[in-house]
Amino acid sequence: MAIQRVVFLALLLLSGTFLLGSKVESADGKACTRNCDPDVAYMVCPSSGHRIIKQVCVNCCSARKGCKLFRKNGSVKCIGN
Numbered sequence: 001m002a003i004q005r006v007v008f009l010a011l012l013l014l015s016g017t018f019l020l021g022s023k024v025e026s027a028d029g030k031a032c033t034r035n036c037d038p039d040v041a042y043m044v045c046p047s048s049g050h051r052i053i054k055q056v057c058v059n060c061c062s063a064r065k066g067c068k069l070f071r072k073n074g075s076v077k078c079i080g081n
Contacts, residue, residue, distance in 0.1 A: 037059040042070050043067050043070065044067065045068075062080075063079075067079070
């Protein structure tokens with residue numbers, strides 16, 4: 001009886017892993033690091049009313065959607081997506 005339970009639980013676990021694994025493949029898969037980009041001096045976001053936000057610790061990958069990251073010379077480095 002115990003062997004049947006173990007086999008049943010193993011099959012249940014494997015089928016669940018298979019079903020969840022197939023959904024993971026359809027995910028975006030984009031990995032963002034949380035490193036601060038020293039080239040970014042400030043950013044401007046639509047959610048902040050386009051105010052300049054200084055002393056930021058972001059990079060082009062981790063910036064929120066629509067936020068523009070600027071260099072010290074005022075040129076746009078990237079736009080968050």
